Every structure is written in structure tokens, then in C-alpha cells.
Amino acid sequence: MIDKAVFLNLIEYEDKNRLSNIYGKLLFAEKTNSTVYTEDFYPPNVWKVLERVSGSISVNVYSNGVFKDAERRIISFSSDEVWYYPIKLLKITNLSSFSVLCHRDYLGALMALGLKREKFGDLIIKDETCYLPVKEELSEYIITNLKGVGACPCKVEVVDVYDEIIPDFNFEEVFLIITSNRLDCIVSSLTKLSRTKAMEIIQNSKVLVDYVVVKDKDKTVEDGAIITIRGYGKFKYIGQSGVTGSGRKRVLFKKFV
Structure with missing residues (x-):
């Protein structure tokens, strides 16, 4: 089993108490040989790292946020593949x-x-409807107490995820030609600013990769990373789609809209 101090240093996350709680879940899953779930939804900087290191720990790591491209997810630890999650949509x-x-x-x-942000997942808006994953134990509380949004009355009900169509995020495809996967290069291309201006944005803590502020302009952006540029939007890096005649990379991003 991975050492606790090593575990806590693996993940860039501001609340070490919550990371300690995750570590406790991991230990319990190993000790009891059962499936254990986190109590909260976590962003990519947590579940991506855990899934990446699952081969070096004694149980498997899975995550689920209902939606196909969910960013905020419940994490599970289990020796078997996990099909059920205590989530209601x-x-x-x-x-x-x-x-x-x-x-x-x-x-x-x-x-x-009175709900904390980590108690529910991503919100997807379609027409006049908001879809929201929550832990099962909170669903009845929300259904009973949420009677309006602002001045608008609303109706809250549970979606049967097996019979109804689950919505997807709305994306706009963005194709770029870049020289490298360095963060400053990508930020410059996404914002259509000079490399110098892009570096200023990074240094001013306006760029997040998988929900973590990154000030290292040389950081390599990996496939699947979520890049948030304050004032410009949020993007998901899909990956390289080709190479130009001059050897530069042709890459695809999806912008959340």
C-alpha cells in the first residue's frame, strides 16, 4: 500500500483533510475487500491522478460523474470493476x-x-432544464426544498438513467496549429495573444489545468486535460490530429459553451 505522506503529495489539492479522508477510504477498501465510495465529487486533478497510479496500489480506482465528459466525479475503490454508484441524476x-x-x-x-459545492457534480443546461448528479442521500432533500431558482418556480424530479437520454456538454471544436504542447504555446494559440502576453496571463494565476492554478509556462499539456483561462473560457485538450508540412502539430480542443 502506498504511504500516506506519498499519497498526499501526489495530488495538488488545497484541502489535505479531504485527501486524508480519501486515503482512509482506500485503506478500508483494501482491508475489507469491498467497494468503497468517496462522500464527495472531486475534480480532475484528484480522480485523474488516482486512476493513473491505480496500478501501484492494491485496489482498482474508478470514477463516475454520470455524464460522458464529467469533470466532477465520485471516486470508488474496489478489487472488481464498479458498475453501481450511489448517485441520482x-x-x-x-x-x-x-x-x-x-x-x-x-x-x-x-x-x-446550504449545499457545499463538492456535494454535487457538473451542471448541464438544456433549454429550460438543468441536469444535476447528486449523492443519493441528498436527492430527496433537494426535491423537497428546491421550489424555485431566483424568481422562477421550478420542478425537481429524478431521471431514470436507464430509460431516458442523458445529456452531453455542448462543445465547440477548436483546431489549432502549435509548435509544442507547452502551456504558454497553447494559451497563446487559444487566446490569439502573443507568447509574451500568454506568459503574463499564466504568471497572474489566470490559467488552471485540471482545476489547479499553474504558473509554469513550460508545463506539458496532456491529452484530456481541462484548461481554464479566466476571461477566455474552458477547453478540453483532445489531442494531436496531424502534422503540418513544416512539422508543426495540428491539435484539437473542445471549448465548453
């Missing part, structure tokens, strides 16, 4: 025909119920 429908609600409106309404 809720559908919050705006009943007002006069107001259009956005991600911020739904998020604010949930936080106003």
Missing part, C-alpha cells in the same frame, strides 16, 4: 415562461440550500 425544470436561467442561477439556488 436530478432534472430541475424552469416553470417560468418569462425568464431564462443560466448555470450561475442554478448553482446559486443549490448553494442557498
